[in-house]
Amino acid sequence: MNIEEFERLVNAWGGDSARWPEQERTQAAALLERSAEARALRETAAALDAVLASAAAPEANARLRESIMAVPGRTRQQRRAGRWFRLGASGVLPRFVGLAAAMLLGFYVGTTSLLAPAPSFAADTDTVNVSDYVFGDTAQDYGVTVQQNEVGL
C-alpha cells in the first residue's frame, strides 16, 4: 500500500482501524509503522472522527416515550373498530343483528305466552271443551251448548 492508497482509506473510513476493510488492514498497519506521513494522515482523520462523535445526541422526552408506548393500545383499538366497520360494510353484521333480533323475539314470545297456549297433550286421552276454544267464556252468551267430547290422540 502506498501513501495515496492510505490517504484514500482514512479519508473514507476515518482513523479507527476497526472500520477499515479487513483486506487492507494489514498493509495499512505496515505502512503506519514505516511512514510518518501516514501517521499524520491518520491523526487528522481521527480528529474529525472525534469531533463528529462529540455531536450531542438528542434525548427523547417523556411525552414522546408515552406516545410511543401508547402505540400497542391504540393499534388494538383501531383494529377492533376496523373489524366491526368491515363487518358492517360487508353486510355480515346487519344480517347477524337481524337474526339475533328474530331469535330474541321468538324466545320472548315463547316464554311469555304472548299467543294462546296450545292444548296440553300430556295424556293419550283428554277431555276438551271445544266451546272454550271457539267462544271462550262467552259461549253461554251466544246460547251455545256444547257437549263435552272425548278426543282420542
Next chain:
Amino acid sequence: MQRVGDGNEAAYRVLMERHLNRSLGFATRLVGDAAEAEEVMQEAFLRLWRSAPRWQPGAARFTTWFYRVVMNLCIDRQRKRRSQAVPLDVAGDPPDGRRGADGDIHARQVSDRVEDALAELPDRQRAAISLCYLQGLSNKEAAAVLEVNLKALESLLTRGRAALRQRLDPMKDDLVGIAT
C-alpha cells in the same frame, strides 16, 4: 422482535429503550427539525409494532431494518417539505430542539457547529456519515440501510468527510480540545 409480534408490550418497551434515542438523533439530523423527527419516531415505532407479527428472523438484522424505516420516513418528509417549500425569509429560523438547557456551553457550541456542518451535506452523505460515525453502525450495516454496496458507501463517506473538513477547518482551534 418475535416477542413483540406476539403482542408482548414489555419486549416492545425494551426495543424502544434500546433504539429510541439513537434513532431520534439520526432522524433529527436527517430532517433537521426536532418536532418533525419526533413524529418520524412515532410513525417508525407504529410500523415496528405492526410489522412485528410478520417478522422473519434471519431475513434482516433488526437495527438495519429499523434505521431503514426511519431513513425512508425522513426522506418522504423532506420530499413533501421541498414540494411545499416556503421562501426562507418567510419561514424564519427553524426551531432547534437538539440541545437541552444543561451541559457545558463550549461543548454545546462545538456540537452545534458540527451539527450545522452536517446539515449542509447532501442527504445521502449526511445519512452515511451519521450511520457510521454517530450511530455506530458497522460499514456493512450502514451500507445495508442505505441499500448500496461498500464501494458506494466508501464514496459517500469520502465526499461527506471532505466537505465536513472544509466546513470545520475555520474552527479548528475551537475543536482542538474535542479531538485530543
